[in-house]
Amino acid sequence: MTITIYDVAREANVSMATVSRVVNGNPNVKPATRKKVLDVIERLEYRPNAVARGLASKKTTTVGVIIPDISNVFYAELARGIEDIATMYRYNIILSNSDQREDKELQLLENMFGKQVDGIVLMSDRVTNDLLHMIERSPVPIVLAGTIDATNRIASVNIDYYQAAYEAVTRLIQNKHQRIAFVSGSLSSTINRAFKYTGYEKALEDAGIAIDESLVIESDATYDEGMAAFNHLQKLANPPTAFFAGNDELAIGLIHGAQDRGVVVPEDIEVISFENSKLARMVRPTLTSVVLPLYDIGAVSMRLLTKYMNKEHIDEKTVVLPHRIEERQSLKKPI
Amino acid sequence: MTITIYDVAREANVSMATVSRVVNGNPNVKPATRKKVLDVIERLEYRPNAVARGLASKKTTTVGVIIPDISNVFYAELARGIEDIATMYRYNIILSNSDQREDKELQLLENMFGKQVDGIVLMSDRVTNDLLHMIERSPVPIVLAGTIDATNRIASVNIDYYQAAYEAVTRLIQNKHQRIAFVSGSLSSTINRAFKYTGYEKALEDAGIAIDESLVIESDATYDEGMAAFNHLQKLANPPTAFFAGNDELAIGLIHGAQDRGVVVPEDIEVISFENSKLARMVRPTLTSVVLPLYDIGAVSMRLLTKYMNKEHIDEKTVVLPHRIEERQSLKKPI
DNA sequence: TTGAAAGCGCTAACAA
DNA sequence: TTGTTAGCGCTTTCAA
DSSP states (O other): OOOOHHHHHHHHTSOHHHHHHHHTTOSOSOHHHHHHHHHHHHHHTOOOOHHHHHHHHSOOSEEEEEESOTTSHHHHHHHHHHHHHHHHTTOEEEEEEOTTOHHHHHHHHHHHHHTTOSEEEEOOSOOOHHHHHHHHTOSSOEEEESOOOTTOOSOEEEEOHHHHHHHHHHHHHHTTOSOEEEEESOTTSHIIIIIIIHHHHHHHHHTTOOOOGGGEEEOOOSHHHHHHHHHHHHTSSSOOSEEEESSHHHHHHHHHHHHHTTOOTTTTOEEEEEEOOGGGGSSSSOOEEEEOOHHHHHHHHHHHHHHHHTTOOOSOSEEEEOOEEEOOSSSOOOO | OOOOHHHHHHHHTSOHHHHHHHHTTOSOSOHHHHHHHHHHHHHHTOOOOHHHHHHHHSOOSEEEEEESOTTSHHHHHHHHHHHHHHHHTTOEEEEEEOTTOHHHHHHHHHHHHHTTOSEEEEOOSOOOHHHHHHHHTOSSOEEEESOOOTTOOSOEEEEOHHHHHHHHHHHHHHTTOSOEEEEESOTTSHIIIIIIIHHHHHHHHHTTOOOOGGGEEEOOOSHHHHHHHHHHHHTSSSOOSEEEESSHHHHHHHHHHHHHTTOOTTTTOEEEEEEOOGGGGSSSSOOEEEEOOHHHHHHHHHHHHHHHHTTOOOSOSEEEEOOEEEOOSSSOOOO
C-alpha cells in the first residue's frame, strides 16, 4: 500500500542504500543515479517514514515542550518563540500542558522520553527536587525557558527578574512614592518569591522605606484578582499610592478597580507592570511596564537546546537576556 | 545502554512476547507471570520505546495540529481545547504554526504524514483547492476546527457564523441604529467574507436599511486597526453610530479610538464584538459580544477526530455548536 | 560510487 | 497461557 524505500529502489534499479543516500543528501551518489532515483521518488510519490527513520537512527527530529498553559498569552508567546526556532532547525514540537502540576510535569517528561524526543524545553513556576532529579537523569538535553532552577545546575534562559523588579520599584520611588504595593502572582513561584519580591524589598530598603507586609498581595495573577487587590488595599488605613503589578492582567485589574472607584491613574495613583504583553497598549491609560522578552526567551531556549542536541560547544548554560522599562501612561514622567 | 523488551524478558525468564503482553495490558497473562515481569520492569526502569512501537503497530498515538498562530489568544484557546481532549484519549500533539500561508499548510501536512501522525486537526482561514485536494488524499483522518470548507466534504466543527452575525447586527438595529459599520478581519477569510459579511448584509436588508460599502472596513483584525478604522469612519460625511467588530481586539480599538476623540460608548456610539475572549471584560465599557466557544470547538474537533481514528460511527461529520450573545456595557439595553 | 546485510525495539500472527 | 518468528521501513557499517 504505502510506498517504501524498497519500491523506489526496485523501480530505479538501485539498492535501497542508494535511495537512502539520495534521500539524505549524501554526496556519494553519481549525479545520474541521483536524478534517476529522484525521478522515481517523484513518480511514486514516495515519502520517507520518519518513524522507521527514527528507530534506525535514534533521532526523531522532535522536541518536547512542557508548558503550564498554552491558552495563557504569556506562555503562548514563549511557545511561539520556541516553535519558530525549532522550525528553523527542522524540528517538530510535541506540546503538552502541565497546569503547573508537578505530577503532570513528571509524567509528561516520562512520556516524552518514551516518545524518544531529541530534547525538551520546560517551563515551570517551580522546579521541585523531584523534577530536578528527573531532569538530571534525562536521556536527552533539557533547557528551562523562563524558569528558575535555584541550584543553577540546569541550562536555562531568563532575564534578571530581581534586578528588573528592583528597577521597577525604584522607578516608583523616584516619583516620590512611599506607600508602594506589590500585587503579585503566586508566591510559590520561584520567580515571584525569590526574585520579584526580593527586588521589591531591596528597592524599598535602599530608599529607606520600611516594608509593610500589608501592601504585599499574593494572587492568581488574573484581572479579577487585580481589581480585588485594589479594593482590598484601598480600604487600608493608609492605602498605597503606587502599585507594582506582577503582570499585565493584574495591572489592568488594578487600574479598572481604581477607575471604578473614581481614582484616577496616574494622577491619584501610579502603576507599573511586569510583562509588556500587547495588552499593555490596550488599556487607558496605557501601561508602563518592565519588558519581559517572552518570545526571545523561547527562541533562545530552543536555540540553546539545538546546541546541546548537536553536541556543540556551550558558552554559558545559563543565559540572562536584557530587560528594560517601557514608559507609557500609567506612570507620570520622572519628577 | 537503553533497556529493551529483550532485557526484561531475559531477566524475567519469559519471552519478549509475554513482556509485550503485560506492557500492553493483554489479559492473556497469568497473574504470577505478570507480577514477575512488572517487578523486573520496575527494577530495570524499562520504558517502552514509542518509536519502535509505532513502526511495528503503525500507530503513533500522536496527532498533528496545524494552527495559524499559537501566540494569538484566539487560536491558543482552540489549541487548549484540542490538547485537553487529546490528553484524555492519550494522544500527544505535534503543534505547528502556518501563519495562514497555504504553502506552509501544505508543507506541514506533508511533514506530518511523514511523521506518521494518526490524525490531524487543521485550522485555516481559507481552504484552498490545493489544500482541499491534499486533505482528501490524506492517509489519516483530518478534522477542521473553526474552519470552513465550502464544499462541505471535510469533517469540521464550527458555529453558525452567518446566523451569529445576523443576530449581532439585528441587535444593533433593535437599538434603532441605521448607520452600522462592519469592521472586519481579512475578507479573504471564508468565515468573514461568506458568513459574517453576508449575515451583516442580510440583517440590514431585512430591516430595510441600504447597504453602504463605505461602512465596511477590511483590516488585519488588530487593536491598532480598530482604532484606525474608527478614525477613518468618523471622518465620513455621515459616520456610523454603531459598530459590528470582527473580534475583540478590533472592538477595543474601536472603543479606544472613540474615547480618544471624546466619543462616549455606549451613549454616543454602540459596539458589538464577535469573540468574547477574556479581553471582553478587560475594557471599559465591557464588550457585548457574540460568544465564540473556541475551547469547545477545539475540544469537539479532537473528540471527532478520535472517532475517525478509532473507526467509530460518525453521526454528523459537520458539527455546528451553539452560540449566543453576551450582553455587557458597550451596547445599551434593548429599547 | 554502489550494494548486501545487520540491526533499531517492538507488535502481531501463529503455533504450541 | 506462553513462545517463536516474521516483519515494520529505515540507517549504517562493511565490502566490493
